[in-house]
Amino acid sequence: MAIEVKDAVVIGGGFAGLSAGVALAELGLRVAVIEGKPALGGRAYSFVDSETGDFVDNGQHVLMGCYRETLDFLGKIGTRDKLIVHRNLEIEMLDGPHRRATLRTAALPGPLHMSAALVRYAHLSIGERMKVIAGGARLMFIRRFERERLAQMTVAEVMQALGQGEQARRCFWYPIAIATLNEDPQLASAELLAEVLKRAFFSRRIDSAFVYSRVGLSDLYCDAARNFIERRGGIVTCRAIAEEVEVGASGAVSAVRLREGDRLRAANFIAAVPPQQLLRLMPEGAISDRYFSRIGSLHSSPIICAHVWLDREVTNAAFVGFIGTTTQWLFNKRRIFERHGERHPGYLSFVISGARGLADRSSDELLAIIMNDLRAMIPAAREASVLKAIVLKEKHATMAPDPESVRNRPSTATPIRNLFLAGDWVRTNLPATIESAVMSGRMAADAVGARVAA
Numbered sequence: 300m301a302i303e304v305k306d307a308v309v310i311g312g313g314f315a316g317l318s319a320g321v322a323l324a325e326l327g328l329r330v331a332v333i334e335g336k337p338a339l340g341g342r343a344y345s346f347v348d349s350e351t352g353d354f355v356d357n358g359q360h361v362l363m364g365c366y367r368e369t370l371d372f373l374g375k376i377g378t379r380d381k382l383i384v385h386r387n388l389e390i391e392m393l394d395g396p397h398r399r400a401t402l403r404t405a406a407l408p409g410p411l412h413m414s415a416a417l418v419r420y421a422h423l424s425i426g427e428r429m430k431v432i433a434g435g436a437r438l439m440f441i442r443r444f445e446r447e448r449l450a451q452m453t454v455a456e457v458m459q460a461l462g463q464g465e466q467a468r469r470c471f472w473y474p475i476a477i478a479t480l481n482e483d484p485q486l487a488s489a490e491l492l493a494e495v496l497k498r499a500f501f502s503r504r505i506d507s508a509f510v511y512s513r514v515g516l517s518d519l520y521c522d523a524a525r526n527f528i529e530r531r532g533g534i535v536t537c538r539a540i541a542e543e544v545e546v547g548a549s550g551a552v553s554a555v556r557l558r559e560g561d562r563l564r565a566a567n568f569i570a571a572v573p574p575q576q577l578l579r580l581m582p583e584g585a586i587s588d589r590y591f592s593r594i595g596s597l598h599s600s601p602i603i604c605a606h607v608w609l610d611r612e613v614t615n616a617a618f619v620g621f622i623g624t625t626t627q628w629l630f631n632k633r634r635i636f637e638r639h640g641e642r643h644p645g646y647l648s649f650v651i652s653g654a655r656g657l658a659d660r661s662s663d664e665l666l667a668i669i670m671n672d673l674r675a676m677i678p679a680a681r682e683a684s685v686l687k688a689i690v691l692k693e694k695h696a697t698m699a700p701d702p703e704s705v706r707n708r709p710s711t712a713t714p715i716r717n718l719f720l721a722g723d724w725v726r727t728n729l730p731a732t733i734e735s736a737v738m739s740g741r742m743a744a745d746a747v748g749a750r751v752a753a
């Protein structure tokens with residue numbers, strides 16, 4: 300059956316697809332968002348664990364004050380109040396059980412707030428702190444005036460060029476780079492790191508603050524975005540798997556064929572799916588085009604996340620960075636989730652980003668590594684027992700941000716005039732994050748809006 304959707308069909312119901320759908324609905328356009336899975340949310344979803352009744356995110360997600368597009372999107376759909384927005388950056392970093400230092404920004408205008416945080420950062424000697432501040436400033440200079448050079452470099456190479464020593468890399472640069480780029484610094488693009496630093500640390504004070512959801516991730520945006528779109532006459536449907544993007548004789552997309560056989564016809568199409576899924580949707584003739592063949596060269600990088608219920612609370616902090624262990628971050632759900640703290644005070648989440656060497660390990664092995672790291676870093680955990688654990692391995696968590704992949708990221712507009720791309724991996728100049736996904740969706744909607752208006 301052919302179903303007519305007037306203005307646009309969006310394939311994919313993650314942050315990017317929903318951001319596109321919301322922006323199109325806001326423009327007054329008729330849109331259908333189709334999602335193949337039974338629920339919206341893509342790579343940022345949550346579920347309720349039947350045994351504990353707790354919300355479990357597929358992976359702990361952290362936003363930052365500089366996520367302006369995401370904050371706007373959540374404001375529009377009316378869920379911004381479900382975020383905890385810290386006024387300042389304040390991260391406790393552990394380099395062993397008795398070596399703790401806090402990166403705490405000062406009440407000063409940016410970027411002085413960040414310099415003040417570094418001046419007091421006790422994991423580095425005074426000389427190292429000064430070098431980090433000078434290195435950051437120099438990196439901003441290179442970003443501005445030597446962009447071409449930066450685009451060829453990895454994070455490790457740029458750190459070498461900036462004269463950053465072993466301790467500064469270990470305790471400051473690499474934890475930030477791995478968390479924000481989800482990649483080994485030997486591989487990750489220096490250009491993307493510079494972009495993150497510019498937006499987060501060399502901007503307003505609020506831009507560097509951590510922001511996270513006080514509810515399960517799906518509750519943060521999925522239903523609210525759906526309601527926003529449907530109230531404006533749009534459609535949001537799950538279990539609607541796109542099988543093929545059909546390109547007609549005119550060279551434009553004529554319809555999206557669903558697995559059950561229905562065809563969705565519209566004037567415009569936005570594909571908001573990951574790269575490999577996009578290539579599977581495109582007709583053979585189209586993917587020989589250089590634009591699409593470059594997409595085939597993009598790789599992904601894994602993230603491992605473990606959710607552990609201990610029989611007691613072992614830290615008061617909401618989150619803690621671990622230095623020198625496989626496990627990188629601990630999040631204390633008691634301090635983060637608004638409703639569940641009292642019942643399960645020992646509910647913790649752990650994150651290992653850029654987890655290339657670990658994604659094929661068994662869940663038991665990974666849990667053993669994480670618990671060893673926890674006990675090594677937080678002595679109070681040595682007495683605690685594990686009541687329950689869930690280990691989630693996202694093998695294709697995000698696009699691998701090496702310099703070559705960054706160059707091969709596609710633009711929003713495709714060679715097909717009424718087909719546009721969205722997704723965290725599309726060229727936004729940001730790492731593959733929620734902010735990139737939301738921005739890409741808004742950019743694709745703007746492109747459709749311009750086409751409709753022309």
Ligand SMILES: Cc1cc2nc3c(=O)[nH]c(=O)nc-3n(C[C@H](O)[C@H](O)[C@H](O)COP(=O)(O)OP(=O)(O)OC[C@H]3O[C@@H](n4cnc5c(N)ncnc54)[C@H](O)[C@@H]3O)c2cc1C
Nearest residue numbers: 311313314315335341342358360361541722723732733736
């Ligand atoms: C464990 C983990 C931790 C992360 N941590 C952070 C973090 O701390 N901060 C941060 O900013 N970002 C983080 N990210 C990245 C963030 O989750 C992603 O950038 C974002 O969710 C990507 O959204 P998207 O809409 O671009 O893609 P997706 O979420 O992948 O959405 C694509 C959607 O398209 C659907 N789809 C695919 N093919 C079809 C088809 N043929 N028909 C219909 N539908 C289809 C999929 O089912 C999916 O729902 C993390 C990611 C993971 C996995």
